[in-house]
Amino acid sequence: ISPPHHTGHRADLSLSLAPCLRVRALDSIRCSLSVFVSFSIMSIMEYNGGAVVAMAGRNCVAIASDTRFGVNQQLTLATDNPKTYRLHDHLFVGLAGLATDQQTIAQKLKYRLNLYRLREEREIAPKAFSNMLSSMLYERRFGPYFVEPVVAGLDKDAKPFVCAMDLIGAQETPEDFVVAGTATEQLFGMCESLYQPNLEPEDLFETISQALLASVDRDCLSGWGGEVHIIEKDKITTRLLKGRQD
Amino acid sequence: MGEAGYSFSLTTFSPSGKLVQIEYALNAVAAGDTSLGVKATNGVVIASEKKLPTTLVDGNSVQKMAKISENIGVVYSGMGPDSRVLVRKAQKAAQKYYRVYQENIPVAQLVREIASVMQDFTQSGGVRPFGVSLLVAGFDDRGPHLYQVDPSGSYWAWKASAIGKNMINAKTFLEKRYSEDIEIEDAIHTAILTLKEGFDGELSEENIEIGILRQDRKFQILTTGEIKDYLEEVE
Numbered sequence: 001i002s003p004p005h006h007t008g009h010r011a012d013l014s015l016s017l018a019p020c021l022r023v024r025a026l027d028s029i030r031c032s033l034s035v036f037v038s039f040s041i042m043s044i045m046e047y048n049g050g051a052v053v054a055m056a057g058r059n060c061v062a063i064a065s066d067t068r069f070g071v072n073q074q075l076t077l078a079t080d081n082p083k084t085y086r087l088h089d090h091l092f093v094g095l096a097g098l099a100t101d102q103q104t105i106a107q108k109l110k111y112r113l114n115l116y117r118l119r120e121e122r123e124i125a126p127k128a129f130s131n132m133l134s135s136m137l138y139e140r141r142f143g144p145y146f147v148e149p150v151v152a153g154l155d156k157d158a159k160p161f162v163c164a165m166d167l168i169g170a171q172e173t174p175e176d177f178v179v180a181g182t183a184t185e186q187l188f189g190m191c192e193s194l195y196q197p198n199l200e201p202e203d204l205f206e207t208i209s210q211a212l213l214a215s216v217d218r219d220c221l222s223g224w225g226g227e228v229h230i231i232e233k234d235k236i237t238t239r240l241l242k243g244r245q246d
Numbered sequence: 247m248g249e250a251g252y253s254f255s256l257t258t259f260s261p262s263g264k265l266v267q268i269e270y271a272l273n274a275v276a277a278g279d280t281s282l283g284v285k286a287t288n289g290v291v292i293a294s295e296k297k298l299p300t301t302l303v304d305g306n307s308v309q310k311m312a313k314i315s316e317n318i319g320v321v322y323s324g325m326g327p328d329s330r331v332l333v334r335k336a337q338k339a340a341q342k343y344y345r346v347y348q349e350n351i352p353v354a355q356l357v358r359e360i361a362s363v364m365q366d367f368t369q370s371g372g373v374r375p376f377g378v379s380l381l382v383a384g385f386d387d388r389g390p391h392l393y394q395v396d397p398s399g400s401y402w403a404w405k406a407s408a409i410g411k412n413m414i415n416a417k418t419f420l421e422k423r424y425s426e427d428i429e430i431e432d433a434i435h436t437a438i439l440t441l442k443e444g445f446d447g448e449l450s451e452e453n454i455e456i457g458i459l460r461q462d463r464k465f466q467i468l469t470t471g472e473i474k475d476y477l478e479e480v481e
Contacts, residue, residue, distance in 0.1 A: 127348065131346060131348040131349075132346050
């Protein structure tokens, strides 16, 4: 049996701990999984697989994900399971990671947002939302939700906002694009080469779609179609991508 | 038995449907030094009498006004120590909100929190209501706000209002002088004049406090020097 494959996000978790704790922590996560697998033991973040990417354009943002729902490598159970959720007209969140936690976090976010809307009589700003999500994840610092969220939205001046965080809420808010999931290495490569700043919505759609499809083709745990949302000031355009069904 | 017979317990209604303890708490407020607030189109001002019991008291250490967050301030009428508890809770609530959302708490939300705390103390065992009414002044994305919160926990927004000893006369005066399009500098003058109306003795920069929120949304409590300048303008 070959040693477990260290992926980008697993390294994030292990690097955040002191060296002496690293091995023990990873072991305990592995043991607590008790995954019945025929060959290699996998990371909990790779149990369901998935890929999410978001990009900023000119007064617009795009967020895209693959649509596979599967268990380990050999079992794809559905091909209509996108990982992006609409929170309001100018705010989307994409959740990569363990599917059950994805669904639960999406439901919790809906709950928080509904309460916010009722109390404050306005929609939440993307930055405030990211901070709220970060707080929520950190509350579970020592028993985390196994999701890596990606936030994409437009603030009240239609300025694009993208943000990604790790499973315990460490935020990063770059100006260009963010990625999450099991195909991050591939997505980073594709985005770095294809991305240009200030793309119009149509061009942004092309760019993000090509980046997503090419990346998931090189990842056995993601793919089986894609879904892209382009968010502009006055409309949202959602398109399904026809990709390789393998 | 009558009303008075039901006044011993906070958590017992009287036959006429009142909670007599809350009525008495309102009396405590009405016996306190006058405070008032005026909302302008581009800001809010709150002001209060600062009656020191003797000249021996160091005026600088007495502060009726408090800053809840960068863009929200509060003044009270009634029992000082009770107001301190509420100020602390309000400051904490504002910070908690900021910690989660990295945004300043909207004024209406904060007022709701404070009112909720005050209401708690009217429906619990072994406690008494707060003996203060608060005037909360804030400036957020929705514009300038002035709210009053009572010992019962009810709150409502005012364009201009007064609480405490001289509130009836002060409100009458404000009704005459207030206009919808009043600007902040005018509002400050109006506030000073209103305080002067019912003041027992000579109004000076040592015995009043003024807090202002302008377009910059930063709550400032004026120094005695600044108050003196405004008093001179009003003369």
